[in-house]
Amino acid sequence: MKSLTMICALIVGIFAGGVRAEQGADEQLIALLQGFEQLQGGFVQTQYGPDEEAAVATSRGTFRLLKPRYFSWRIEDPDRQLVLADGEFIWHHDLDLETVTRRPLSSQDAVSPLQVLGGDTDILRSDFDISVTGKGRFRLQPTAGNPGFRELTLIFSDSTVSGMEIVDNLGQRLFIELVDVQTTPVLRPADFNFTPPAGADLFFHDQ
Structure with missing residues (x-):
């Protein structure tokens, strides 16, 4: 479940847009976040331990995003998992274990990376220290709330x-490489519908 938390934290992370050199780091990032409405692509994510000496795990898959409340993060290798937001709930489907977990999308009372990466400008301005650490690198460090991370870099x-x-x-550090990113796919809310498969064990945390 720890890996799942990190995966959820990193769902929805692809942006496009222009920035002005005279803007502060926070306004530069906000401008980038406002440069898209929907996108899709693939990812390769590698998890490292605290010593950073070697990778602990590597996985691959695909993602889709439709602002403001829809996303899909599908791990295809080495195991098969799906994390999906349908506008009302967040679903986690472990295809190998045949389990489905559901939580309300609005139930998260902590500041989450999903809100950050989704472009919540109020949270970006009030709850994070944002800095530019190199060409094209934005580091976000929480100053308020209770996120599940110490530091996030885009x-x-x-x-x-x-x-x-x-x-x-x-x-522990998780690095995600995004590949074959498309910033203008044709996505609809119906593309994020989810129905638990027959025979799966269901765990609904909203009942």
Whole structure:
């Protein structure tokens, strides 16, 4: 479940747009976040332990995003998992274990990376210290709330995000490389509908 938390934290992370050199780091990032409405692509995510000496795990998959409340993060290798937001609930489907977990999308009372990456400008301005640490690199450090991470870095290439790093509260780092990013796919809310498969064990945390 720890890995799932980190995965959820990093769902929805691809951006495009222009910024002005005279803007502060927070306004530059906000401008980038406002440069898209929907997107899709693939990812390769690698998890490292606190010592950073070697990768603990690597997984691959695809993602889709439709602002403001829809996303899909599908891990295809080495195991098969789906994390999906349908506008009302967040679903986690472990295809190998045949389990489905559901939580209300609005039930999260902590500041989440999903809100940050989704472009919640009020939260970005009030709850994070944002700095530029290199060309195309934005580091976000929480100053309020109770996020599940210590530090989040967004990495841009040619005004489009190409990677993300998150350091959790135990010092473990997750790096995600985003590939084949499309910023103008044709997505609809219906594309994020989810029905639990027959025979799966269901765990609904909203009842």
